[in-house]
Amino acid sequence: MKQLGFYIDSSKCTGCKTCQVSCKDLHDHQIGVNFRRVYEYAGGNWRQEGKAWRQQVFAYYVSVACNHCADPVCVKVCEPKALVKRDDNGLVILDESKCTACKVCAQACPYGAPQFDESKKKMTKCDACLDRVMTGSKPVCVESCPQRALDFGELTQLKSKYPVGQHIAPLPDPSWTTPSLLVRSGHTARPVGDKKGGVQNPKEV
Numbered sequence: 699m700k701q702l703g704f705y706i707d708s709s710k711c712t713g714c715k716t717c718q719v720s721c722k723d724l725h726d727h728q729i730g731v732n733f734r735r736v737y738e739y740a741g742g743n744w745r746q747e748g749k750a751w752r753q754q755v756f757a758y759y760v761s762v763a764c765n766h767c768a769d770p771v772c773v774k775v776c777e778p779k780a781l782v783k784r785d786d787n788g789l790v791i792l793d794e795s796k797c798t799a800c801k802v803c804a805q806a807c808p809y810g811a812p813q814f815d816e817s818k819k820k821m822t823k824c825d826a827c828l829d830r831v832m833t834g835s836k837p838v839c840v841e842s843c844p845q846r847a848l849d850f851g852e853l854t855q856l857k858s859k860y861p862v863g864q865h866i867a868p869l870p871d872p873s874w875t876t877p878s879l880l881v882r883s884g885h886t887a888r889p890v891g892d893k894k895g896g897v898q899n900p901k902e903v
Contacts, residue, residue: 701768701788702826703853703878704840705860706761708887710847713738713759720842721763724827731813733824734763734839735903739868739888741895756886756895760869761848762903763839764811764824765877766790772803772812772823780821781812788878789828794820808870809877810903826850856880867892 713736721727721734740757766783770790773781780796781803783789792812797820803812804821812823827837831850835841840848849856856862862880865872866887872879888895897903 699785699788701766701853701878702831702851703766703788703856703880704763704826704837705849705851705856705862705880705882707847707860707882708758708760708866709882709884710845711736711759711761712845714844716842716844717761717839717848720838721824724838727822728815728817731815731822732903733811733813733822734761735810736761736899737868737903738898739895740898741888741892756888757898758866758884758887760866760881761839762809762869764790764826765809765875765879766826767878768876771806771808771875775802775806777802781823787831789826789831790823791825791828792821792823794818794822797821808874853878853880865890867895868897 715736718732718734718736737760742755744751744753766789770783773783778796778798780793782791784791799820812821815822836850840850862882865881866883867890869890871890
């Protein structure tokens, strides 16, 4: 089955949040609903070695939206079957007309993708700008990134196009849901499960 997904080069991301703002602007989201979020992850400290001080400080950004997982837990827990994984492109889509706003999908998703829209009284989520994708364009977050740190396409093509590595903190262990997300990290990136750093902008994400 064809599987579309995202690529993020964390080494290029400057945390400008243009991807987040462009998504919010295109979809006219209310305050509190962010389909794409940029995590600021940092940690480390200074230590004295004799008369010298050395630092092990690190900081980087990770842009995250719905990863349209191969094994989407949100689909599994949705009793009214409002969430489905499409057979033609692998995207996970929400049918708001079937949504009962029970919020179980939001509780289950390790990426925080499903979000409650107070104005609609429904759950909402990233559909990778499906209407744009169906006409040959890429999601607005990808096309708006000034550093070209994001890309989108078939996973097999993305894998052949980019050198990718392991998922990094603060992302969850990819074995949970097998996300359709490829990650390239910078030299300061920490592994999944890292306890030496923390998210510096929790109110934003």
